Amino acid sequence: MYGVMLFLHIVGALSLGFYLILPIVFAKVAKLSPAAQEGTVSAVKTLNTYAQIGLAVQLLTGGYLMTQGEYSIPWMIIVVVLLLAIGAFSGIIGKPLRQMLESIRSNSGAAQAAGKLRTFSTLLCVCVLLITFFMVYSHII
Template sequence: MVNVMLLLHVIGAAGMGFYLVLPFMIGRASKLSGTGQGGLSEGLLVANRMAQYFLILQFLTGGYLISKGDYSVAWMIIIVLLFLGIAAVGGIVTKPLKQIKVSIEQGQSATAHISKARTLSFIVWVMFIAILVLMKYTF
């Protein structure tokens, strides 16, 4: 059972890999035309929703794997806090991504929303990198 859960956990991590490219994709949005920005934001919204589902998979499989391993309490607390941070900020980034499309449809500038989404996605990127490092180097 541990091997099946580990496989699902790795698949979930691959699905969350979207968060590694998100800040860079949002950064390209400012170089696109208005309709391109709207289309990109729609695509990023769908991909973010899928990454959120992979987060659920990570939560379930990670909880099982932690229960079967021998990890320090400090490591477990740090991992859970980073995981919750990714889930929270990954959900928060949805609003500015939606507002990009709305701004474009109303003929307004979406620069502020793009900037906010890029900042939030960079925060998720940092937390995701931290989790990857901590998964490799447990204590």
């Protein structure tokens, strides 16, 4: 059972890798044509949904894996807080994605939504990098 859970945990982690490139995508999206912007934001919205499903897999499998090993309490707290932050930021990013899609389709300004997307995508990237660091170096704390 441990091997299956570890495999599913790693697959869930791979789905979160999408958040590592998200700041780069939103840095370049303003330079695209409106049709390309719409396609890019629509794809990001879909991928965000899949990454959130991967995050749920992370939560379930990670909870099981924590019961099978000996981890320090501070490490568990840090990891759970980072997991919740990733979940919060990925949920928050949904509304600016919808707003940006609507503003692209109606040819109105999308600057405010684009700014939020850049901010939250950067925060997501940092949180995913931090949780990856703590997963790899769980013995440090």
